[in-house]
Amino acid sequence: MLVHLPVLQVIVPLMAAPLCLILKRVQLVWLFTLLVSGIAFLISVLLLQQVMSSGTIIYELGGWEAPWGIEYRIDKLNAFLLLIITGISTVVLFAAQTSIEKEISQDKHTVFYVLYLLSLTGMLGIVATGDAFNVFVFLEISSLSAYALIALGKDRRALWAAYQYLIMGTIGATFILIGIGLMYQMTGTLNMEDLSQRLPEVAQTRTVFTAYAFVIVGICLKLAMFPLHLWLPNAYAYAPSIVTAFFAATATKVAIYLLIRFTFSVFGLSFSFTTLPLQIIFMALGMLGIFVASTTAIYQTNVKHLFAYSSIAQIGYMIVGFSISSVAGLTATLLHLFNHALMKSALFLALGAVMYRIGSVQLSQFQGLGRQMPLTMAAIVIGGLSLIGVPLTVGFVSKWYLLMALIENGWWPLAVLVLLGSLLAIVYVWRIVEMAYFKPSLATHANVKEAPISFLIPIWILVFANIYFGIDTRLGVQVAQAASESLFAVSVSDITIIEDSL
């Protein structure tokens, strides 16, 4: 069965989704979903081990070899992503049943889990596959289920937020499809590996340029990169808390993965970074994203909105790392991808606990919660410290690597800007701390108690992960470094021009 792990990774949650619809009993469905997600996590651990020890795994679906059939191609990069997605999904699910009891009406609980599993399937499918069109198919699965999940939010504004996301997401997906279609027209293949070999021949054509433009803009829409981020804050703020915790940690990460995959593996570095002025564009947009989104976050009155804007800023850091286009830069991006998933899932899950107890996440409602919900608030503080990048948390590790990568290139001013961006994070995190610890409790909150244990366990698992991986950085750094080195090995082999730009 070990040979079939790559496909089982996707098939297990996929087949579980319709099974949930048959099971019907809500408690049973929840346990089943949790079990399935746990199995998927186990599979991803095995896959990562296998990839780290013996290299890329190729799995031919239907027994047809690559350019004719579809192949799954698991290398260090996507094994890492699979681990992040399934891990976060499993931890978040622990709190799901308690959380949705208050946020989603009883008759929709089963459907919620079906959609959750479909969304998980979609993301895993996008990451695991080595076929460009297969990416699009699974992108559709993950997007459609995401729209429905967000619209399930209690607040009626969730519908509008989901609608906005639907329109933007559909434009993004269509752009990606147009790009893939143009690539197919110029090369006659849909397989990524095959594309990377056949694209250089036609790299100078206008059609390939257009294809690249469409794919990248489409992905950037999905990943809420700075000027294309408008759908994200409302979608995160009004979605059910569990959905926000899951998506904030995984959905944009999958889009970042696609950006890296298409830029480095499919089109190749020489095309993306030397024939096009992408480095400067991404660098500028990333930096702008950090500052604009962090500043906007400071002025938010809804804490979910606040952290949503902070997410856009964090995406900015990943884009900056990506735009350096060096092994160190990419390592920083991948590390931050992992670390940000840990921070944001912990933070949004803690907000879910607040939502559960007081039914609101307005900043003004946080008054005095530090005394009434000490464990939940402590989790928010530690998550916030990690977001700022304080030593001994994961946030510090990735910021450190990002600074090192910038300094390695001699880009001192940019390094200073990254540090300044972290100062803005201190401001918005402080606003919550001030409310929670230095203001008297509200009279209406007299009966508010600590969050139930089903919330505290997953929240604190994630908080400990934030600290543990901040001290013992081996797992993250090793995998991220190996993954980015292998991406560069592939990308650099066919060109020498890169040396100049480094």
Place this chain on the structure above:
Amino acid sequence: MKRGELIESLINIVLLSLLVGIAIAIVCMKDLFAVVMLAGIYGLISASFFVVMDAVDVAFTEASVGAGISTLLMLVVITMTGRTEHPTRHKPLLAIFVVVVTGGLLIYGTFDMPYLGAIDAPIHTHVAPRYINESMQEVGVPNIVTAVLASYRAFDTFGEVVVIFTAGIGVLALLSVVRRRDEDSVIDSINDSMHEQHLILRIVSKMMIPFIMLFALYVQFHGDYGPGGGFQAGVIFASAIILYVLLFGLSTARKVINQTLIQLIAAFGVLFYGCVGLVSLLNGGNFFDYNVLSSDPIAGQHLGILLIEWGVGCTVASVMIIIFFNFAGRKEFQQRNGNLIDNISKKNKGI
């Protein structure tokens, strides 16, 4: 030969300019009913264009989905939203700019494209030759499109089925309303009085429904040999049932079609498709390797394709029915609430 080419390009020009004209009309019109009708016509003309391009399978899908069922669904929606678009004040200058840039880029991209139908175009020389030359020996199905969709790229098709399943579940999650049984009889009587007027339509369509279903089954099982397959068959089958709902009312249809059962069939279709893959795993092949399903590889391929098409048909048909029922149920819900409000306001006036 020369003359044939001329006529073909003439047909293409006419069809494509019709498409552009309709698209512009759709954007400009405020009457949503006309917009829906035009969208249907757009689908039909695209289908004709695909036929001219010799892509009959795609044309069939476009005709049944684009011109058929999506028109129906949009019609149900405008019964709820009203027939005319609200006038907008703002001038979407930025949007127009983005659209122009995108369109310009697309046109720019066409400059280096290989010519349509050129023999040396990469799409004809790299992957396609094996499909054309070998699929008869490897898969043993005369319709190459079916061989590619259901065997070479079976996993994509599986993904598409899951996309449709997701859409159905999404509609279920957002639009389903809890029905109160005691109100059914009231709605029944309203419906009955309404449907009395359509006596001729009712009788004619009642005669047609069995034939539509029979045709759906033909399309389902004939996909190996001609255009067709599970997707088209599912849509056609669902449209027979939707026709019934349209003419006999939702509550009558509910007596015939059990909602829970339909949901189970949708789930079953996906599971069935996936199980074919799992069986090939257990028989020692890769996922969706049909060769190991039977002792003879070709027989295995035939069996695999037959089974997965069946799964596709089940899911597509039942999801279409789920979507239609929930849309229409929403309308009914709105009506019922509207009646309630009317009654209350009448009472208030009386006092």
